[in-house]
Amino acid sequence: MGFAGAARDRWVAARNRLLAAPAFQKFALSFPPFRPVSRQRSRQLFDLLAGFAYSQVLYATVKLGLIEMLKDRPLSLAAVSSRSGWASDKTERLLKAAVSLKILERTSTGDYTLGIHGAALAGNPWIARFITHHHILYEDLADPLPLLSGEKKNSKLKDFWNYSETPHAAEYTALMAASQEAVAAEILAAYDFSKHRHLIDVGGSNGTFLAAAAGKHPGLQLSLFDLPAVAEIARANLRDRAEIHPGSFLTDELPKGADVATLIRIAHDHDDPSVMKMLSNISRMLPPGGTLILAEPLSGIPSTAPITDAYFGLYFAAMGQGRTRTAEELGRMAKEAGFASCEVIPTRNPVVCGVLKLTVA
Template sequence: MGLAGRAADQWLAFRNRLLASPGFQKFAVDFPLLRPVSRRRSRQLFDLLAGFTYSQVLYATVKLGLIEMLEASPLTAPALAARTGWPLERLERLLKAAVSLKILDRTSTGSYTLGIHGAALAGNPWIARFITHHHLLYDDLSDPMGVLAGTKNDCKLKDFWSYASQENAGEYTALMAGSQQAVAAEVLASYDFSRHQHVIDIGGSNGTFLKAAAARHPNLRLSLFDLPAVAEIARTNLGTRYGIHGGSFLTDALPRGPDAATLIRIAHDHDDPSVRTLFTAIREMLPPGGTLILAEPLSGIPATAPVADAYFGLYFAAMGQGRTRTPAEIWALARDAGFASITPIRTRNPVVTSLLRLTTP
C-alpha cells in the first residue's frame, strides 16, 4: 500500500469516528454552517431506511394505472377513485405518497397530474413493464439474507429467467425488448458500426437492437444468435433482411462471417466460467482484428454504483447467477479467452448502459 492509500484509509477511520460521535452529531446540528450538511445526511440515511416503501409506492402507482389515467389531463381524487374502484380515503393515501416522491403532482386547483418522474415514465413505457415485473423480486426479497447468502432456493426470479428450459421465452423476450430500445439508442449513438461489414448480435432477443442498427446503417449486414425458442420469435419479428441463428452460445459454435459482434446485457447474466466460454466462442468466430462491443452496467464506477452494485447486485442474487463486473474483471476474462485489447467507450447516459470494445489479435 502506498502513501496515498494509507492517508486515504486514515482519513476514512477519522471520518467514521467523527460521524459516530454523539457530541459531533449535536455540534453539526447546532452549528449553522454544518446544519445543512447534517440535514442532508440525515435525509440520505432515512432514504436508505425507507427505500423499500418508496419502491412500493411506485409499484402501486404504476400497477393501478395512474400514469395512463393522468397522461391526458389532470383528474381530481374523486374522479380517480371512481376509475380505480378504490375507496377515496385509501386512494388519497397513495396519491399523497406519490406526490411526495414526485411521481405525481398537484395542480393549482388541487387536481392530480403527472410529476417529473411520472412524466418520464409516460415517455418510457418499458420502465413501467419492469416496475410491474418487480413483484417477483419483491417476493424474493422478503428474505434478503437468504437471497444474499444463497440459501433461499425458491426464488421466483430464478424460475422466471429459466433460459435452459426456455419455458418463459416469450414473456422474458417481450420484457427485455422494451428496455432494449433505450440501450440500443445509447450503443448506436456511442459507437460507429459503419466501419464494419457484418455484425452479429449474440443473445439478441427479438431483434430490437438489430432493427435500430439497420435503420441507422442500412447497408450493414446483420445477424442474430439466441436460444432456439427466442430465435423463432426474432425470425417472426425481423423477417428475411437478417440472418437468424438458433443455439446456445455455451455449447454451440457461433456462425462464421461477422467481423463484429455485440453482447448487449448478456455477460452480466452469467457467472465467470460461462462468460469465459462465451468470450472464447466469440474470439474463435471473429477474424483477426475483429471487434466485440459489450454493453451493460459496469461495477466500480461511482456515478452508477447504486444501479450496478446495489440494484443489479440483489437482482442477480435472486436470479441465482450473474453479476456486474468492473472493466478490469471483464478484461481478465477476455484476455483468458484470447482477446488482445479492451477500450472503454463513453456513452451519453451510463445509467442506461456502459460500453466496452474488445478486439481480437
C-alpha cells in the first residue's frame, strides 16, 4: 500500500465517522451551505431503498402497453383508463408513478404523453423485451441472500438460460436477438472488419450480428458456430449468406479457416474454467496473427459499475453462473489461452458493451 492509498483510506474512515454521527447529520440539515448536499445524499439513499418499487413501475408501464399507447399522441386519464380496462383511480396511481420517474409526462392540458425515458423506450423496443422478461428475475430475487450465498441451487432464471436443454432455445434466442442489433451497431462502429477475409461468430445465436456485418461488409466470408438447436434458427435466418456449424465451444473443436472471430456476450455467462476453454479453443482455431473481438459489459469502469457489478452481479447469481470481468482479467486469461495481446477498443456507448481486441501470437 502506497502513501497515497493509505492517506485515502484514513480520509474515508474519517468521512464515514462524520457522516454516521447523528449530531453532524442534524447540523448539515440546519447549516444552509450544507443543506443542498445533505438533501441530495438523503434522496440518493432513498433511491437505493425504493429502487425495486421504481423498477416495478417501469415493468407495469411497459406490460400494460402504455409506451405504445402514448407513442403517437397524448391521451387523457379517461382515455388511458378505458383502453387499459382499469378503474380510473387505479390507472391514475400508475400514471402518477410513471410521471414521477420521467417515464411519462403531463402535457399543458393535463393529458399524458411519453417522458424522456418513455420516448427512449419507444425508440428502442428491444429494451421493453428485457423489461418484461425481468419478472423471472424478480421472482428469484424475492429473497436475494440465498442466491448470493449460493445456498439456493435452483431458480427460474437458471432454468430459462439452461443451454443444455432445448425447450427454451427459441425463446432465449429471440430475447438475445432483441438487443443484438444495438450491440452489433456498437461493435461495427468500433472495429473495422474490412481488413479481414473470413469472420466466424462463436456462440452467434440467431445470426443477428452476422447479418449486420454482412450489410456493412458484403465481401466478408461469414461463419457461425452455436449449439445445434440455436444453429438451426441461425441457418433459417442467414440462409446461404453464412456457413453454419453446430456444436459446443466448450467441448468441440472450432472449424478452421477464419482470420477473425467474435465472442459477443458469451464470456460473462460462464465461469473462469469455461472461459479458459473457449478462449483456448478460439486461439487454436485462428491462424498466427488472427484476431478475436470480444464484446460484453466490462467491469472496472466507474461510469458503468452499477450496471456491471450490481445489476449483472445479481442477474448472474440468479442464473447460477457467470460474472463480469475487467479488461485486465480477460487479458490475463487470454494470454494464458494463447493470445499475445489484449487491446481495449473504445465504444460509443459502454453501457451497451465494451470491446476487446485479442491477437493470436
